[in-house]
Amino acid sequence: MAAVGHSGRLAGVVRGRRRRLAPYLLLAPGMAWLVVFFIVPMYYLATTSLQHGSLEIGYTFSWAWSNYADAITTYHTQFLRSLEYAGIATAIALVVSYPLAYWIAFRGGRWKNLFLLLVIAPFFVTYLIRTLAWETILADGGPVVGILRDIHVLGPDGRLLATSSAVIAGITYNFLPFMVLPLYVSLEQIDARLLDAAHDLYASRPWSFLRVTLPLSLPGVFAGTLLTFIPATGDFINAQLLGTPQQYMIGNVIQSKFLQLTDYPQAAALSFVLMAAILVAVLAYTRLLGTERLTG
Amino acid sequence: MTAITAPPSATVVDVRLERLTKRFDDVVAVDDISLDIEHGRFFALLGPSGCGKSTSLLMIGGFEEPTAGRIYLGERDVSGLPSYKRDVNTVFQSYALFPHLSIFENVAFGLRRRGTRGDELKRRVLDALELVGLSGLERRRPRQLSGGQQQRIALARALVNHPRVLLLDEPLGALDLKLRKQMQLELKRIQHEVGITFVHVTHDQEEAMTMADQIVVMNSGRIEQAGTPTDLYEKPATAFVASFVGVSNLLLATVSGPGQVRLSEGTEVSVPAATLAGRTGEVAIGIRPEKIRLGAGELNVLAGTVAESAYIGVSTQYIVDTPAGSVSVCVQNDRPGATALAAGERLTLSWDPESTFAVEPPEGTP
Numbered sequence A: 001m002a003a004v005g006h007s008g009r010l011a012g013v014v015r016g017r018r019r020r021l022a023p024y025l026l027l028a029p030g031m032a033w034l035v036v037f038f039i040v041p042m043y044y045l046a047t048t049s050l051q052h053g054s055l056e057i058g059y060t061f062s063w064a065w066s067n068y069a070d071a072i073t074t075y076h077t078q079f080l081r082s083l084e085y086a087g088i089a090t091a092i093a094l095v096v097s098y099p100l101a102y103w104i105a106f107r108g109g110r111w112k113n114l115f116l117l118l119v120i121a122p123f124f125v126t127y128l129i130r131t132l133a134w135e136t137i138l139a140d141g142g143p144v145v146g147i148l149r150d151i152h153v154l155g156p157d158g159r160l161l162a163t164s165s166a167v168i169a170g171i172t173y174n175f176l177p178f179m180v181l182p183l184y185v186s187l188e189q190i191d192a193r194l195l196d197a198a199h200d201l202y203a204s205r206p207w208s209f210l211r212v213t214l215p216l217s218l219p220g221v222f223a224g225t226l227l228t229f230i231p232a233t234g235d236f237i238n239a240q241l242l243g244t245p246q247q248y249m250i251g252n253v254i255q256s257k258f259l260q261l262t263d264y265p266q267a268a269a270l271s272f273v274l275m276a277a278i279l280v281a282v283l284a285y286t287r288l289l290g291t292e293r294l295t296g
Numbered sequence B: 001m002t003a004i005t006a007p008p009s010a011t012v013v014d015v016r017l018e019r020l021t022k023r024f025d026d027v028v029a030v031d032d033i034s035l036d037i038e039h040g041r042f043f044a045l046l047g048p049s050g051c052g053k054s055t056s057l058l059m060i061g062g063f064e065e066p067t068a069g070r071i072y073l074g075e076r077d078v079s080g081l082p083s084y085k086r087d088v089n090t091v092f093q094s095y096a097l098f099p100h101l102s103i104f105e106n107v108a109f110g111l112r113r114r115g116t117r118g119d120e121l122k123r124r125v126l127d128a129l130e131l132v133g134l135s136g137l138e139r140r141r142p143r144q145l146s147g148g149q150q151q152r153i154a155l156a157r158a159l160v161n162h163p164r165v166l167l168l169d170e171p172l173g174a175l176d177l178k179l180r181k182q183m184q185l186e187l188k189r190i191q192h193e194v195g196i197t198f199v200h201v202t203h204d205q206e207e208a209m210t211m212a213d214q215i216v217v218m219n220s221g222r223i224e225q226a227g228t229p230t231d232l233y234e235k236p237a238t239a240f241v242a243s244f245v246g247v248s249n250l251l252l253a254t255v256s257g258p259g260q261v262r263l264s265e266g267t268e269v270s271v272p273a274a275t276l277a278g279r280t281g282e283v284a285i286g287i288r289p290e291k292i293r294l295g296a297g298e299l300n301v302l303a304g305t306v307a308e309s310a311y312i313g314v315s316t317q318y319i320v321d322t323p324a325g326s327v328s329v330c331v332q333n334d335r336p337g338a339t340a341l342a343a344g345e346r347l348t349l350s351w352d353p354e355s356t357f358a359v360e361p362p363e364g365t366p
């Protein structure tokens, strides 16, 4: 009798311990992934950014903080341009995506999934090809430039390709689905009865939108803008294919330092500065929008 | 001498439905209903699931467009008016509290829209919260409240606007039995206190009987009967009402004279002449189980055998097989030491003719 009671209690203890371990076990694969593919590379990148030397003579670690100073003084224009282009593209994407997501969520009916598929359809084609397609569309002999010249928006030898507008348009286009999808999810989740309740309490349609729909969709706005802004800041394909060195963003600089000039320390330092810049921007943005209000 | 006289005992009609119909594709949810709801009433729309109660309520609130017919609030035809221009407020079944706003802001929503500000706003919101017994919760968010508390907030949010009519769509449906009983009395108290017309949708006949002073029974989109709880119970107009509101014994019979019917096996039974209302041929007569006595003593008599008996404390319920069909009888245990009859015992049932009502035989019976 006593033995049974004892082993029963033991089983209880083991079960209790297992329950306490369960969350960590569930976390383990993700943590392992992060350690191997994020922490370790970050460590190497960090040490690289403090080395000096060249590919021929080899790189040595020397706490070369000057890499950072150089990165900022030499390339601050490209840094600022990256933030500017990404910011403008994110804003345009938001303005374009919100009505689209709203329409699909509330008016899409049984075609919702089809419309969502259409939104992500361009993703079935490689990034590079999509951007090259834009090069054709915006080309000097292309239809868009022709029409804009005809209606005198562009001068007789005005062009679209190789301008900031082309780069920003390309970025907007390429990251649009990252904006539409989170917006759609947050709008789709809104209980239609809440809008009935707002109408019941004398709120007209615009007012219900401002006081109910918009605040409840803010988590989607937040997720969408971050998912667009962060990768857009580091982008280099659009500037390379649709712009000129005058439009180069920090991604172009890092890419050429790494792959063409093999100036690894400088490239690594630039990457860290970019990361810090994005982090600051995102923190400021989070403060502004307030995560607490979002999850309320 | 004045020539002008006030209309005698003017009753104000708050809601008038005129031949209201709502069709969804091939479903007729509400089928040509007409109805007057007087000011200050606690009015219940009662009916089984899917009979069109919610649809009727949503049309009054302006959330569904009628296919045909008109809706008046007071004198005003509001049929085409959007919900935000109607002087009614709704308590939704799911409460529909705004999750991103505090309790205070939830309750203040309608007032703010109508331009109430400052101290006046604050006073009215706090008064409304006090009315529903939830003072002190104004800074919380809806999801930090229990179901019963959310229900009260939904009520406060609607009442604070002093609408002409308050619409309630099964507001107690999500609560457990005990809380529901408590809220039924609470709602009734609040209605007395504010004096606003309540239109309360429910599928629970007991709830409707407890709370309402006027009940409309609906069935497949139509109105079966409108009246006070007593009317519906004592003088049901249709077989549906007779069995939906309380329990009824319905026996098939043929009219054999004024105030006289013959049951299917030949027994002659007296009924009030008025209840036959000139009917001839087949009818169904109904008697409530508690109006039947065990043993002779009343004018109408029927012999039978006890099929089942169940002692449930306050009363004992019997199922008695008679040649005219099986009859349920409910006997109050109001004497000490009463002994129940056992199954198989033969007995005589009797009842007062005045306790009998007649309705059209339910469909599907031969």
Ligand SMILES: Nc1ncnc2c1ncn2[C@@H]1O[C@H](COP(=O)(O)OP(=O)(O)OP(=O)(O)O)[C@@H](O)[C@H]1O
Pocket (backbone or CB within 6 Å): B024, B027, B028, B029, B047, B048, B049, B050, B051, B052, B053, B054, B055, B056, B203
């Ligand atoms: N939007 C709609 N589209 C199609 N049919 C509907 C719609 N709303 C209601 N109906 C149908 O109309 C009928 C009445 O529905 P309603 O919601 O008014 O019933 P109810 O009496 O409130 O029932 P319950 O007690 O279950 O809430 C039902 O047959 C329902 O299927």
Ligand SMILES: [Mg+2]
Pocket (backbone or CB within 6 Å): B053, B054, B055
């Ligand atoms: Mg309903």
